Every structure is written in C-alpha cells, then in structure tokens.
Amino acid sequence: MQKLDIQIAVEDDGWPSEEKLEAMSARVLTSAAEFVAAEGQPFPPMPTEVSLVFTSDAEIRTINAEWRKQDKPTNVLSFPAYPIEPGDKPGPMLGDIIIARETVEREAVDLGKSFDDHLTHLMVHGFLHLFGYDHIEDDEAEEMEGLETRILAGLGLSDPYAV
Secondary structure (H helix, E strand, O other), X not given: OOOEEEEEEEOOOOOOOHHHHHHHHHXXXXXXXXXXXXXXXXXXXXXXXXXXXXXXXXHHHHHHHHHHOOOOOOOEEEEEOOOOOOOOOOOOEEEEEEEEXXXXXXXXXXXXXXXXXXHHHHHHHHHHHHOOOOOOOHHHHHHXXXXXXXXXXXXXXXOOOOO
C-alpha cells in the first residue's frame, strides 16, 4: 500500500465538511497511488506529501492568471513540487492540487454527474498531473485519460470520456 501524507485546506464556505473532504481525498488519492504503483510508478520509502486546496472560482482565477496567464477560472490546477516525468520517483513532496467549487458544481450539472463523482475525477486528474502526466499532445492525452478511466473504474465510476 502506497503511503501518502494528505494535507487539505478548505478556503470556501460552500464545500462539504472538512471531515468529508479528508475522507474522500484519502480514499481517492490512495486508490490512485496504489493503481499507478501497480503500473510501475516508483514511490519514495517514506510517505509522500500531497496537498489539496478546496477553493472558489475567484481564487483559482487569480492563480490561473498568475501562473498560466489565463485570466479565467478552471476546475483544477496542479503544481508539482518537483518537475518529474511519468515513471520518475517523486521526492518527499509530491505537490499541490487546487480545485474550484463553483466550476465543479457547474460542470457536474452540465455532465449529468453527481458533484462527488466529478470531484473524484478531478482529484484523480490533478494527482496524475503531479506525476508528470499531461494531455496537450494526443498521445499523452490518450495515456492520461486511459489511466484516469481505469483508476475511476476501480472506484466504481464510469468512464468520464465516454461519448
């Protein structure tokens, strides 16, 4: 079992309780870590730290404008602590995942999914970015989406990319 040290911060009043978010984060990220480890992703011997920040559209818009030069809210941003490629061993700090509540709510409605299911997908998506996975190029997107789909299936969720 892969050990993660999961830190969370809730920076917006509309999120579920901190206890619920902690339990959900532990379940989702531990499952994702075990999956990628089984696929050959190395981990350090000590638990690796990952932080999740549950925030608002306004806050993520500010972060997105500053770091990505995109002055708009987005659903999830990931900031690896160290630049790594898929298959590289991460250090003791994996990185930060920041998720915007209003965008998650809006997208869940648009997709006809529950808030929790969409949030689960975004946690997995953000987690994979911390390991260097990306979706800019078609072949990278195919690999990342395939991993997401298999991780989510293990959590009892359907393929988020199915048409």
